Amino acid sequence: MSEPFEPKIVAFVCTYCTYAGADLAGTSRLKYAPNVRIVRLPCTGRISPMFILKALQKGADTVLVSGCHPGDCHFTAGNYHARRRWTVFRALLAFTGIPEERIRFSWVSAAEGAKFAEMINEITEQTRKLGPFTQYQELQKVIETQSTY
Amino acid sequence: MAKIGVFVCHCGENIASMVDTGTLVKAMSDHPGVAICNEYKYFCSDPGQETVKRAIREHNLTGVVVAACSPRMHETTFRKACAEAGLNPYMLELANIREQCSWVHSEKNQATSKAIEITRSLVEKVKRNNELKPISVPVTRRALVIGGGIAGIQAALDIAGAGREVVLVEREPSIGGHMSQLSETFPTLDCSQCILTPRMVEAIQHPKITVMTYSEVEEVEGYIGNFTAKIRKKARYVDMSKCTGCGDCIQKCPVKKIPSEFECGLGKRTAIYTPFAQAVPNVPVIDKSRCTYFKNGKCKICEKSCQIDAIDFEQQESVETFEFGAIVVATGFQIQDTSVYGEYGYGKYKDVITGLHFERLASASGPTAGKIQRPSDGKEPETVVFIQCAGSRDPSKGVKYCSKICCMYTAKHAMLYTHKHHGSNSKIFYMDIRAAGKGYDEFTRRAIEEDGADYLRGRVSKVFEENGKLIVRGVDTLLGKPVEVAADMVVLATAMTPQPDAKQFAKRIGIGYDEYGFYNEAHLKLRPVETAKAGIYLCGACQSPKDIPDSVAQASAAAAKVLGLFSREQLEREPVVAAVGETTCAGCWGCVYACPYNAIEKKDITDRNGNLIKQVASVNPGLCQGCGTCVTFCRSNSIDLAGFTEKQIFAEVMAL
Numbered sequence: 001m002s003e004p005f006e007p008k009i010v011a012f013v014c015t016y017c018t019y020a021g022a023d024l025a026g027t028s029r030l031k032y033a034p035n036v037r038i039v040r041l042p043c044t045g046r047i048s049p050m051f052i053l054k055a056l057q058k059g060a061d062t063v064l065v066s067g068c069h070p071g072d073c074h075f076t077a078g079n080y081h082a083r084r085r086w087t088v089f090r091a092l093l094a095f096t097g098i099p100e101e102r103i104r105f106s107w108v109s110a111a112e113g114a115k116f117a118e119m120i121n122e123i124t125e126q127t128r129k130l131g132p133f134t135q136y137q138e139l140q141k142v143i144e145t146q147s148t149y
Numbered sequence: 150m151a152k153i154g155v156f157v158c159h160c161g162e163n164i165a166s167m168v169d170t171g172t173l174v175k176a177m178s179d180h181p182g183v184a185i186c187n188e189y190k191y192f193c194s195d196p197g198q199e200t201v202k203r204a205i206r207e208h209n210l211t212g213v214v215v216a217a218c219s220p221r222m223h224e225t226t227f228r229k230a231c232a233e234a235g236l237n238p239y240m241l242e243l244a245n246i247r248e249q250c251s252w253v254h255s256e257k258n259q260a261t262s263k264a265i266e267i268t269r270s271l272v273e274k275v276k277r278n279n280e281l282k283p284i285s286v287p288v289t290r291r292a293l294v295i296g297g298g299i300a301g302i303q304a305a306l307d308i309a310g311a312g313r314e315v316v317l318v319e320r321e322p323s324i325g326g327h328m329s330q331l332s333e334t335f336p337t338l339d340c341s342q343c344i345l346t347p348r349m350v351e352a353i354q355h356p357k358i359t360v361m362t363y364s365e366v367e368e369v370e371g372y373i374g375n376f377t378a379k380i381r382k383k384a385r386y387v388d389m390s391k392c393t394g395c396g397d398c399i400q401k402c403p404v405k406k407i408p409s410e411f412e413c414g415l416g417k418r419t420a421i422y423t424p425f426a427q428a429v430p431n432v433p434v435i436d437k438s439r440c441t442y443f444k445n446g447k448c449k450i451c452e453k454s455c456q457i458d459a460i461d462f463e464q465q466e467s468v469e470t471f472e473f474g475a476i477v478v479a480t481g482f483q484i485q486d487t488s489v490y491g492e493y494g495y496g497k498y499k500d501v502i503t504g505l506h507f508e509r510l511a512s513a514s515g516p517t518a519g520k521i522q523r524p525s526d527g528k529e530p531e532t533v534v535f536i537q538c539a540g541s542r543d544p545s546k547g548v549k550y551c552s553k554i555c556c557m558y559t560a561k562h563a564m565l566y567t568h569k570h571h572g573s574n575s576k577i578f579y580m581d582i583r584a585a586g587k588g589y590d591e592f593t594r595r596a597i598e599e600d601g602a603d604y605l606r607g608r609v610s611k612v613f614e615e616n617g618k619l620i621v622r623g624v625d626t627l628l629g630k631p632v633e634v635a636a637d638m639v640v641l642a643t644a645m646t647p648q649p650d651a652k653q654f655a656k657r658i659g660i661g662y663d664e665y666g667f668y669n670e671a672h673l674k675l676r677p678v679e680t681a682k683a684g685i686y687l688c689g690a691c692q693s694p695k696d697i698p699d700s701v702a703q704a705s706a707a708a709a710k711v712l713g714l715f716s717r718e719q720l721e722r723e724p725v726v727a728a729v730g731e732t733t734c735a736g737c738w739g740c741v742y743a744c745p746y747n748a749i750e751k752k753d754i755t756d757r758n759g760n761l762i763k764q765v766a767s768v769n770p771g772l773c774q775g776c777g778t779c780v781t782f783c784r785s786n787s788i789d790l791a792g793f794t795e796k797q798i799f800a801e802v803m804a805l
Contacts, residue, residue: 010805015221016681023219026248034259037266037805038249040220041793042725045743046777048795054802071656074681075776076745085781110681111663117253 007127009036009062009120010055012047014078017068017109024113032117033124036064043067045078049089052103057136062102062127064119069107079107101126102133151276152184154210155268156201158192158217160247165190167251169261173216176265182276184208193223198230205234212236212275216244216268237280239724239792244268266805273804277797281724286771288374289474290715293318295366298326299345300689300700301479302352307708308477309357313715316359316471317352318366318380323428324349326481327690330411332511332519334697335561336592342427342514349429363434367468369476369658372774373684374720376473384464386435387421391459394431398451398460399423407439409516413506415524416516421451421460426514435460475684475711478668479704480654482690485540485548485644493539493641494612499525500619501612501639504558511565521569523638530637532574533566534621535559536609540644542580548644550665553694555642556583560593562640563602576603576634578623586698605632612639645694660685667693678707686710725775725792727768734765734787740779741766748772749779 013019019040025032041047044067052063065082073079086105093100104123108116155177159165170188178186185208191197192215204210213236215227220243228238246264254260290313294305297319305317317324328334329349331341353360361380368379387398402419409418411425418424420439423431441448442462452460484505487495495501500523502510513519523530537559541552556579563575582604584590596602609623618635625632647666648654655662660680661669668691671679678686686707689700714720729740731754741749752767766788768779777790789795 008805010802019219020221023221023245023248026219026252029252031255032253034250034254034256034263037263037270038245039270039798039801039805041777041798042790043776043778046781046790046793048781051798051802054799055805058803058805060805072661074659075774075778076659078745078776078778081743081778081782110661111669 005128005132007035007061007124007132008059009064009123009127010060011036011038011064011066012041012044012051012055013038013064013108014043014067014074015040016043016074017072017107018066018116020110021108021112021116024110025117026113028113030113030117032120035124035127036120043073043075043078044082045073045075047082049085049092052089056098056102056133061130061133062104062123064104064106064123066106066108069109072109098135099130101130151182151212152208152210153182153212153214153272153275154201154204154208155180155183155186155272156192156204156213156215156217157186157188157268158197158215159188159190160217161190164217164247164251167254167257167260168246168264169257172261173264173268177268177272180269180272183272184210192217193226198226201227201230202234205231205236210236212240212242212278214242214244214268214271214275216246216264218247219243219245219249222248239281240275240278242271242275242278244271270801270804273800274797277794277800279791279794281791283721284724284726284770285719286374286722288715288718288720289376289472290314291316291471291473292475292477292711292715293366293376293378293471293473294477294479296326296479296481296689296691297321297324297360297362298479298481298689298700299328299348299697300481300704301326301477302348303701303704304477304479304688304708304711305352305358306348306355307705308711309355311708311712312357313712314357314359316361316380316473318364319360319362320365321424322363322385322432322434323424323430324352324360324362325425325427325429327505328697329425329427330413330505330512331508332513332515333561333565335557336586336588338561338564340513342512346427346429349427353429360430362430366658373722374474374714376476376684378471378473378476380469380471382467382469384437384466385432386437386460386462386464387433388459388461388464389430389432391457392432393457393459394423394433395456396433397454397456399433401450401454403448403450404439404441407436412509412516413503415506415509475686475714476658477686477688477704477707477711478658478660478680478691479687479689479707480648480651480691482645482694483648485546485646487539487641487643489546490539490641492611493536493609493639494614494619495641498612498614498619498639499523500530500637501641503641503643504555504562505643507562507640511562511569519569521566528637529570530573532576532634532636533563533638533640534619534634534636535562535575535577535640535642536621537577537579537642539641541642548646548665550694551583552642552645553583554645554696556593557586557589557696559640559642560584560596560602564596564600567600567602574603575601576605576636578605578607578609578621580606580608586696607632645690647691651691658682658685667691678703678710684714723775723792724770725790726770726773727775727777727779727788727790729766729768730787730789731765733785735785736764736766737784738766739782739784740788743778743782745776745778746772746774748774
């Protein structure tokens with residue numbers, strides 16, 4: 001019997017809004033699913049699509065990108081760049097065959113600790129339903145078999 | 150070879166009760182590159198920091214990870230400790246296993262394995278950290294104070310008193326704010342005008358303060374020490390340099406029946422007016438929308454009456470640009486729109502008024518010269534009902550918070566009313582009496598015991614008119630009985646709410662606000678006058694409902710912060726900035742387009758004879774704020790962000 005599936009979620013967040021929101025969830029002692037791992041960045045504008053792909057490759061089942069609400073970016077416009085990048089990246093995802101549900105995009109402000117906690121619970125549940133993300137590992141196997149030729 | 154020290158903090162019980170620190174220490178000790186791993190109850194304490202410092206020296210550590218609270222809490226603390234032990238302060242990372250782990254989970258095994266993963270990934274990151282040096286930027290030692298109420302005036306006076314220049318901007322024609330509308334002030338009952346107007350005069354006469362009334366801050370750009378602000382001066386149509394404030398124009402103006410904003414509509418003003426007699430500056434403005442000349446092209450009576458030709462119908466609004474090092478936001482509050490309480494008949498019955506109306510009625514400079522008279526027929530009311538929390542602490546009306554000042558001013562109103570009209574009858578419906586403050590509880594006791602204010606604990610359901618009386622129907626919850634009071638006047642203790650444009654303004658200058666629109670401080674307890682944006686400070690009721698003593702205290706605190714900043718000519722800033730790899734930069738200028746701060750310029754690369762080889766991007770570290778948007782934009786991977794390099798982040802992700 002294999003162990004029951006525990007989703008792994010990697011969250012790339014900006015330090016000014018969502019990271020602070022996650023801290024607020026902590027100081028408010030709101031309980032949420034322990035499946036999320038947070039990577040702190042200065043701004044969502046710093047988040048490269050390559051980070052997302054790397055996280056999926058390393059075994060993340062869902063990746064979350066979260067930053068300040070539109071208009072509230074500490075750096076004026078980083079979140080707009082992130083949003084535009086996401087729009088383009090989404091089309092590329094469809095092309096590569098990675099289901100869009102594997103990547104989530106949201107705005108959580110420094111005051112929204114409760115929203116952060118609810119969101120993590122919701123994403124964890126959804127990922128549980130989707131099951132593990134194995135496409136990358138399967139691809140890896142194919143590459144390994146081919147390279148033996 | 151990396152030699153990393155990992156220090157696992159128990160934070161008393163906060164971490165240790167949910168994360169098995171022993172397991173964490175064991176896991177980290179076995180991790181490649183970790184030279185030493187310790188645990189301790191409080192690493193932020195003096196002996197805790199000593200342990201870290203000793204380990205750095207003894208083991209020649211190349212990097213430190215403290216697994217403890219959020220970096221927003223103690224990053225600075227431990228950076229300092231590293232620096233004191235001779236390690237570059239940027240060779241430190243904090244693994245947040247408190248706010249984002251032990252406090253939010255309830256299953257020990259899961260929390261422990263999460264803590265291991267968090268710590269491990271930051272060990273991998275710190276191995277790739279680079280030694281950084283803080284950046285020095287010059288400080289413009291001039292402050293901008295936005296809002297000319299008591300908070301703004303106090304902050305401006307304190308900063309100017311220490312010898313620094315201040316520009317005080319107020320959008321109304323006069324400084325003074327809400328305090329100038331008040332009659333007497335609790336708990337001392339000294340008259341508001343008597344204590345405020347001397348300060349207003351002091352501010353305008355101060356050689357270091359430039360007061361800009363009838364002006365608004367349009368745009369703020371830049372960063373701590375180096376802000377640029379555009380201030381729009383609205384057209385006053387009166388030449389400030391000529392006007393002596395004689396008031397001839399005001400007397401002659403034919404448009405006399407405009408409801409005065411300052412009197413809350415209880416009094417009238419003219420089209421050319423000063424909001425109140427003690428206005429500072431004492432220079433009138435022409436209300437363009439009401440002026441006969443601006444409407445019909447004929448009149449100019451004020452111009453004829455002015456003996457020194459100070460009236461200028463051709464005056465245009467202007468925008469002035471200033472450089473500032475710090476900004477104090479003191480934009481104040483407004484009172485809640487009472488129309489949400491339809492059941493209290495505000496707007497329907499003339500004698501249902503707000504607390505601010507009552508202030509004007511009780512004020513010696515008010516429309517009734519200090520006599521309490523009913524707005525409907527001018528009679529002195531025999532019975533006045535005060536309804537507290539008419540708006541505050543009522544989530545159904547959108548205000549969940551306590552407005553803090555209403556318990557006190559309602560007690561004051563009842564007192565003033567008794568003093569002015571002996572044998573009168575005041576009944577106060579309240580939820581709780583919140584009189585915390587120096588001399589406050591004594592004050593409310595005095596209202597009850599000496600001045601006979603009749604407090605009824607309970608809410609009012611309805612106010613309606615019957616036989617010329619206002620019937621107030623409510624409940625006395627202490628008796629458990631419904632009550633009805635026949636009143637001559639009803640005063641609502643309306644909630645304090647943010648300015649109507651508070652949120653838009655916050656966005657314009659880049660500070661945060663809460664769900665209502667009150668401005669957010671950097672830390673509720675430990676950094677109450679700073680905002681999350683360095684160099685912008687808060688004071689007064691724009692941050693939360695506040696009385697005068699609190700506003701003044703906060704204003705002085707904000708001034709102290711500004712003066713601390715101005716005590717140095719140079720400012721040290723975090724070196725989290727981008728840098729370009731010139732060898733690979735292809736000069737596509739994507740980064741130039743992406744940068745919100747115009748911090749990236751084109752730079753010529755020449756050979757030794759001065760011939761241009763190519764142009765590359767170049768980051769000005771003084772302007773770069775370190776968001777990293779350019780890094781992600783770069784097509785050739787030529788830019789990287791110190792502190793959050795590609796290498797560091799990929800390593801972090803790989804270790805998760």
